[in-house]
Amino acid sequence: MQDGSAQQNPLLEQDGLPPFERIQAEHVVPAIKDLIARLETGLTLLEKDARPDWSTLERLTDLGEPLGFAWGVVNHLMGVRNSPELRKAHSEVQGDVVMISMRAAQSEPLYAALSALRNGPAWAALDAAQQRTVDKKILEARLSGMELKGAQRDRFNTIEQELSELETRFGNNVLDATKAWSMELTDKADVAGLPPSVLGMAAQAARGAGKPDATPENGPWRITLDVPSFSAFMRNAHRRDLREKIYRAFIARAASGETDNTPLMEKILALRTEKARLLGFDTFARLSLATKMAPGVDGVEKLLEELLRASRASAEKDLEELRALARKGIPGAPADGNVALWDVEFLSERLREERFNFTEEELRPYFPLPRVLDGLFALAERLFDVKVLRADGQAPVWHKDVMFFLIQDGDGNQIASFYLDPYSRPENKRGGAWADECVARRTLADGKVRLPVAYLACNQSAPVGNQPSLMTFREVETLFHEFGHGLQHMLTTVGYADVSGLRGIEWDAVELPSQFMENWCYHPETLMEMSRHVDTGAQLPKPLFEKLKAARTFRAGSMMLRQIYFARLDLELHHRFQPGPEQTIVDVQRRIAAHTTVLPPLAEDRFLCGFTHIFAGGYAAGYYSYKWAEVLSADAFSAFEEAGLGDPRTVKATGRRFRDTVLALGGSVHPLEVFTTFRGRSPTTEALLRHSGLVTG
Numbered sequence: 060m061q062d063g064s065a066q067q068n069p070l071l072e073q074d075g076l077p078p079f080e081r082i083q084a085e086h087v088v089p090a091i092k093d094l095i096a097r098l099e100t101g102l103t104l105l106e107k108d109a110r111p112d113w114s115t116l117e118r119l120t121d122l123g124e125p126l127g128f129a130w131g132v133v134n135h136l137m138g139v140r141n142s143p144e145l146r147k148a149h150s151e152v153q154g155d156v157v158m159i160s161m162r163a164a165q166s167e168p169l170y171a172a173l174s175a176l177r178n179g180p181a182w183a184a185l186d187a188a189q190q191r192t193v194d195k196k197i198l199e200a201r202l203s204g205m206e207l208k209g210a211q212r213d214r215f216n217t218i219e220q221e222l223s224e225l226e227t228r229f230g231n232n233v234l235d236a237t238k239a240w241s242m243e244l245t246d247k248a249d250v251a252g253l254p255p256s257v258l259g260m261a262a263q264a265a266r267g268a269g270k271p272d273a274t275p276e277n278g279p280w281r282i283t284l285d286v287p288s289f290s291a292f293m294r295n296a297h298r299r300d301l302r303e304k305i306y307r308a309f310i311a312r313a314a315s316g317e318t319d320n321t322p323l324m325e326k327i328l329a330l331r332t333e334k335a336r337l338l339g340f341d342t343f344a345r346l347s348l349a350t351k352m353a354p355g356v357d358g359v360e361k362l363l364e365e366l367l368r369a370s371r372a373s374a375e376k377d378l379e380e381l382r383a384l385a386r387k388g389i390p391g392a393p394a395d396g397n398v399a400l401w402d403v404e405f406l407s408e409r410l411r412e413e414r415f416n417f418t419e420e421e422l423r424p425y426f427p428l429p430r431v432l433d434g435l436f437a438l439a440e441r442l443f444d445v446k447v448l449r450a451d452g453q454a455p456v457w458h459k460d461v462m463f464f465l466i467q468d469g470d471g472n473q474i475a476s477f478y479l480d481p482y483s484r485p486e487n488k489r490g491g492a493w494a495d496e497c498v499a500r501r502t503l504a505d506g507k508v509r510l511p512v513a514y515l516a517c518n519q520s521a522p523v524g525n526q527p528s529l530m531t532f533r534e535v536e537t538l539f540h541e542f543g544h545g546l547q548h549m550l551t552t553v554g555y556a557d558v559s560g561l562r563g564i565e566w567d568a569v570e571l572p573s574q575f576m577e578n579w580c581y582h583p584e585t586l587m588e589m590s591r592h593v594d595t596g597a598q599l600p601k602p603l604f605e606k607l608k609a610a611r612t613f614r615a616g617s618m619m620l621r622q623i624y625f626a627r628l629d630l631e632l633h634h635r636f637q638p639g640p641e642q643t644i645v646d647v648q649r650r651i652a653a654h655t656t657v658l659p660p661l662a663e664d665r666f667l668c669g670f671t672h673i674f675a676g677g678y679a680a681g682y683y684s685y686k687w688a689e690v691l692s693a694d695a696f697s698a699f700e701e702a703g704l705g706d707p708r709t710v711k712a713t714g715r716r717f718r719d720t721v722l723a724l725g726g727s728v729h730p731l732e733v734f735t736t737f738r739g740r741s742p743t744t745e746a747l748l749r750h751s752g753l754v755t756g
């Protein structure tokens with residue numbers, strides 16, 4: 060006989076690591092409700108005597124952490140051990156969690172205390188990291204309308220609500236328009252060129268749409284505007300007229316009829332500008348950049364201009380190569396060499412096959428996971444003087460395949476730990492790869508340090524039989540990428556919870572350590588060390604490595620130009636564009652495209668109507684971040700190249716500097732300052748251009 064009420068809810072156990080084995084969906088609602096109620100009470104008390112000194116922030120952190128920790132565990136389980144019960148429990152309390160977080164972030168008394176601290180006698184006694192924490196909190200509150208009064212505040216709130224509705228509608232229109240279009244093919248000649256996996260996908264789509272007898276071999280096949288289907292067709296289908304047809308459908312998505320996003324785009328842009336002005340910025344781009352690393356619109360445009368100058372000629376050359384290939388008379392190509400927009404992907408793919416005749420599958424046997432991990436950890440030791448030790452069994456896990464590791468510093472002291480959940484589990488784990496915090500580093504009131512703990516998750520194939528998991532090269536890069544995020548979380552030396560590890564880092568700077576780590580996958584010694592053929596023990600053959608390296612810069616100019624086109628257009632729309640009779644959004648698109656494309660878009664191109672990144676996602680006046688982070692990570696890696704990759708001592712010294720700056724400082728120092736301290740100068744585009752094979756002449 061067991062008395063359930065005597066059992067502690069495991070989500071309320073907050074000392075140490077989460078007891079994953081005991082946490083069940085039924086624990087979520089009672090634990091989260093309990094923690095919200097406690098936070099509510101605590102906040103009310105704190106608001107009554109919030110003092111204009113640092114203790115207010117410490118108290119706020121103490122109050123928020125129990126809920127933050129438990130909610131973090133719940134969200135983590137949503138990603139790695141999902142179930143209908145868990146989803147239901149999650150959605151039952153999610154709204155309340157958002158509400159209480161907003162209540163804390165928008166509390167008038169706390170804001171008043173922070174402002175008084177900012178302008179009062181206690182300010183000078185705070186260290187730089189504390190000052191930055193306070194400044195960031197004040198800015199965040201100001202940007203959520205905290206300082207607006209009366210009618211302005213009302214207007215601000217109305218705008219926020221309207222924007223959120225419009226953005227949701229924009230995204231839904233894109234989804235609906237995507238769903239509304241499809242092309243059913245019944246003749247084998249129509250699907251010539253499509254590989255078996257794509258035929259399988261297309262037959263499955265047909266079965267889902269009321270053709271139960273569809274088979275990969277005999278069809279019918281249903282091609283849709285969903286990106287995997289659309290882009291596989293564009294890359295492979297020999298039927299040029301059908302490529303044109305689907306291409307034209309794609310660039311007209313959500314641009315007419317009931318799902319027309321055109322009027323929504325104008326409204327969204329106008330409301331964003333109005334919101335920016337209410338908050339004291341003259342354009343939305345300036346508002347967006349106020350919380351980012353990039354120094355300002357001019358700085359970003361200058362960087363994009365540099366990349367444009369370096370990539371344009373190369374993109375033109377890429378196009379010439381496609382024309383030459385087409386003239387060779389391959390099936391599906393325009394024999395006159397007159398390459399159209401719907402030929403580009405197709406011909407690129409043929410060129411790739413011609414040049415680098417290796418497949419991902421060929422590389423797999425060379426990268427068994429245990430060997431790759433050994434290589435990765437040896438690299439971490441060489442660069443950062445840390446040891447990674449396997450510690451399975453020392454922490455409860457959510458699945459038997461999850462591994463647990465400890466990180467020790469050079470003197471053998473434990474400084475962090477992490478979980479690695481490497482394999483794909485489509486039945487209950489979400490796709491993709493990610494790194495997240497489980498516990499953030501913090502110096503506690505008694506002076507003791509709470510050590511950071513990270514989650515790393517990938518989605519590679521599980522071991523089969525007694526063979527270890529064999530990784531594609533892309534999966535190896537992904538593992539390095541996530542480990543880079545993990546290192547920034549785990550090697551932080553900051554003790555203030557708001558700015559330790561991954562916290563408080565500007566949004567356009569967070570990909571620096573992750574992309575930096577990816578560079579090492581192309582470093583011959585590092586790569587050779589971690590490649591061992593699973594059967595023969597042989598290293599990756601040199602010719603394969605050379606192809607791998609060459610493939611990295613394949614059509615790099617064209618791809619860069621495309622990103623610049625999107626980034627420039629995004630900035631132009633959010634910085635200079637004024638909706639009105641003189642110019643439309645399409646005029647702006649045409650003007651930017653004239654400089655940033657080598658094959659101009661069709662007059663009827665309305666791709667912006669489907670550009671959810673900037674109209675329904677978080678990338679508004681922020682699309683440049685992709686390139687920004689690449690510039691930073693390549694430039695950081697080039698510090699190692701300059702110091703000499705062959706000399707272990709200089710590698711170690713440079714690695715130490717990277718650890719003490721980029722990895723240690725977290726969000727406690729502005730990222731530009733962090734970078735400059737590491738690099739001894741401001742970032743430049745030189746390394747990215749060189750790594751991309753686009754050196755300026």
Ligand code: ZN
Pocket residue numbers: 540544570573
């Ligand atoms: Zn990342």
